[in-house]
Amino acid sequence: MSQQSNIAGQERATLTSYIVGFVTSIVLTVEAYLLVAHHLIEGKSLAAAVAGLAITQFLVQLFFFLHLGRETKPRWKLLVFGMMLVVVMIFVFGSLWIMSNLNYHMTPKQINNYLNSQDGL
């Protein structure tokens, strides 16, 4: 039996873990939806709450569905996952930072000049 579970996957999944993951995910999704749909809170705190709920659900599904972090040492999957997170953060926040910086340094006058110069096209 132990050999069977080794063949099916390195980490043996259990029904309880799937049910816990599923129910938690549904609760988090519906909660985020209700917060937005009924304007229970407003503005930046709403955005922060929704982002927080998404990250919580991300972690819940990683643990209960993808069984991350439950492998035996050495934890290569976890290591590569961490590397991926670093690259993703650089991609997303780097892009946003650079593009908002470009917007900031482009004055309205420059934008108008640019638009005028494009009129002939």
Next chain:
Amino acid sequence: MKDEEIAKTTSKTIFGFWLYIMTDCVLFASLFATYAVLHNNTFGGPSGASLFSMPYVLVETLLLLTSSFTCGLAVLAAQSQRKNQVIGWFGATFVLGISFLAMELTEFRHLVMDGNSWRRSGFLSSYFTLVGTHGLHITVGLIWMVVLVAQIRRKGLTPNNQRRLTLLSIFWHFLDLVWIFIFTIVYLMGVVRI
């Protein structure tokens, strides 16, 4: 000895597939970054708040989430060598997945028919690329599911099929994970006024 070798190959294959999933995450990250940069560039066209129907998207989300769960149940059934249950749970996953895809395509169709296609604005270009790429992954996953179920029906739950089944389940759960962020960043945040 033979079982040990199979287990070794399986764990190597799973790790290799995991590496692929991580690079796919980077692909989606670049699309998310593009969307985040362009989402305000509506070029006088409609913004997300006026286009998206939230109850519709919630149903889509719940469909995909449930399909992720039934896919997990198929893995459990495979662990205890219950072939018919595996086929049954994959059947349920397939129906839920294809309903999700149909809903997404219907949404795309409505947008394009109303003149809000990817050609309308930078916002809509990035929207269609991001959500469309996810939909394409779902399509691939559904085709894979059909092929795998056919193989399981013919040859049973052999070690090879068990391995394929594990890989498909990783792929499917990963698509559900990506959708959480599409649901949150594109749809929920698109409606929130900051």
